[in-house]
Amino acid sequence: MTDRASTGAARARRYEDILVVTIDHPPVNALSAAVRADLAAAVRDAQADPQVRAIVLAGAGRNFIAGADIREFGKPPQPPALPDVCNQIEASAKPVVAVLHGAALGGGLEVALAAHYRIALPGARLGLPEVTLGLLPGAGGTQRAPRLMGAPAALDLMLSGKHLSADEALKAGLVDALAGESDALDAGLAYARQLLAMRAGPRRTRDAGAALADRPAALAAVDAAADRVAKTARGLFSPARIVEAVRAAIELPFDEGLRAERALFLQCLDSPQRAGLVHAFFAERETSKIPGLEQARPRRVERVGIVGGGTMGAGIAVSVLDAGLPVVMVEQDDAALERGRARVAQVYDLLAGKGRISADERAARLARFTGATGYDALADADLIVEAVYEDMDAKLAVFAQLDRVAKPGAVLATNTSYLDVDRIAAATRGPADVLGLHFFSPANVMKLLEVVVGSHTAPDTAATGFEFARRLRKIPVRAGVCDGFIxxxxxxxxxxxxxxxxxxxxxxxxxxxxxxxxxxxxxxxxxxxxxxxxxxxxxxxxxxxxxxxxxxxxxxxxxxxxxxxxxxxxxxxxxxxxxxxxxxxxxxxxxxxxxxxxxxxxxxxxxxxxxxxxxxxxxxxxxxxxxxxxxxxxxxxxxxxxxxxxxxxxxxxxxxxxxxxxxxxxxxxxxxxxxxxxxxxxxxxxxxxxxxxxxxxxxxxxxxxxx
Missing domain, CATH: 1.10.1040.50 (N-(1-d-carboxylethyl)-l-norvaline Dehydrogenase; domain 2)
Known part of the structure; x- marks a missing residue:
């Protein structure tokens, strides 16, 4: 093992005749200018080193490369440009292996597509989600992905913004093998040595042709995608440009296709839609930054109670069960409780029927669900969500009962859409423990959660609401008390x-x-x-x-x-x-x-x-x-x-x-x-x-x- 360099954002180290380039740019190995420069330098230097026979690209930490560095959004671009780095990787005279683990998204996947071979670890997630920011993959992704997985699958990947699992990526042709090891370094070295033993040289994606060999079928897929986009994109700009770029991959030589992709990318970059989507992206990340809560520590939540088993209560229960927490639901009588239980089970039956979750996972989630017809069942709950119908007297009656049975320090939340959270909190002896959690229907699907902070809500209660939203994978927005909140x-x-x-x-x-x-x-x-x-x-x-x-x-x-x-x-x-x-x-x-x-x-x-x-x-x-x-x-x-x-x-x-x-x-x-x-x-x-x-x-x- 020999150190080649220690360059910071991407460090290179030689293991006998294999150079391992490790991207190390916390927290997600985003493709900053420093990462791009170090990566390009390592690949360039490897060409001139006679002791290096192969190159392995890997990521430090949890991810390979999670995509562009959002901290550079809106700033003048710094060289080297990612398309140039990808082309340099592909042009390497020595075989380049990308080891994918964690997130390999956007520009991260484009780097991998430019490599000659790809191996994925269990848990890897691959995707080209640029469409969600009003863009298209602009570093060769629209040209290389169709050459590996065919036009229909590549279009689906780019137009949906979805992620593929390692198994799905293997079946699609995006990766060549799945790693048995859980360590990226070991997996990459083993695979590179196997390739060297087989005397496998560079295998450039630009030269791959089998997936697009049936040109009429590929163009028919592009035409079908163009029709779908025209009907469903509701005026979005980048989906149609993605389709145009894939058409270029089929009709043009590779270098001309890259130029077409770049022109289309720049059109997207200049679009007002791109600015709107980027604003929405950053806005979601700002919602948890609450003045006055910087030092507040959320309370521990291990058990959740829900009062009410209607559509909203059942949806909240599913969200909590999905987060791995046990739920006890309280209803007024056995018949109402059974209806609530059936609503929860129906959601999981539908998911299992569609193959979204396994039968074992369905059973595991339902095993965390219990019900009762008395409020005493909530005595051990750390957080209780009231989800009865939108009537102040009904909610006041529920909170009077919660005040009687809840343990000290339990957070009491009302899922009201309009009503006065301060008045509801006044029905308890501890209004500091009360806040609003306004879920949106269907609660197990909708990402938004208004965290309503009352005039007496304690900082750690509010912090618990935000942490609870995070565990439920929802987007929390702080709201004050008024009729209807925000x-x-x-x-x-x-x-x-x-x-x-x-x-x-x-x-x-x-x-x-x-x-x-x-x-x-x-x-x-x-x-x-x-x-x-x-x-x-x-x-x-x-x-x-x-x-x-x-x-x-x-x-x-x-x-x-x-x-x-x-x-x-x-x-x-x-x-x-x-x-x-x-x-x-x-x-x-x-x-x-x-x-x-x-x-x-x-x-x-x-x-x-x-x-x-x-x-x-x-x-x-x-x-x-x-x-x-x-x-x-x-x-x-x-x-x-x-x-x-x-x-x-x-x-x-x-x-x-x-x-x-x-x-x-x-x-x-x-x-x-x-x-x-x-x-x-x-x-x-x-x-x-x-x-x-x-x-x-x-x-x-x-x-x-x-x-």
Missing amino acids: GNRILATYRQAADMMMEDGASPYDIDAAVRAFGYPMGPYQMMDLAGGDIGWATRKRRAPTRDPALRYVQIADRLCERGWFGQKTGRGYYLYPDGARQGQPDPEVLAIVDAERARAGVSPRAFTQEEIQRRYLAAMINEAANVLREGVALRPSDIDVVAVSGYGFPRHRGGPLHYADSVGLPGILADLREYAKEDPAFWSPSPLLVELADAGRDFASLNRAA
């Missing part, structure tokens, strides 16, 4: 804007179509039908005594609910759902009700363009978001963006409502609000924060930097 408060405002447009002349189907055209997966009335109109109806009735008489109240939704039209679950709402259909059809009777309500309200309907619908919808959203921020309900603009993107369907490539507002310019948003305020000053009154920022020539991003 997300539902803003939602109520832009839905009101939609209702006013509907009464003024736009059909619910026009509004839904305009919102989808902006990039949402569904419009507000489709979403109401999916969630159930009775939920919003109950909230409106609860708020009726305190409703501001100066604010316009549109009654169309109430007319539907009075008929029992609650959406998909009743077969009709704003849309018709014949025979249990999931896709709704426009309903002429709904349009007749809308017309009748316009007449009752004395409204003369007018036409709305798609652009006008979008501008009003978004102006209402942005204005209320500014109020939420000004009042301290949200800590920073980027937190609001995360809530909108992760919980409410705001198109991720637009970054979130406040990033979007910055991109179009606050003065324009303010001008729209002032114009709309001429017809309804109470609803459209501009937020003082928005006025302040626009007048000062500042944007919301400046408040992110100050947070």
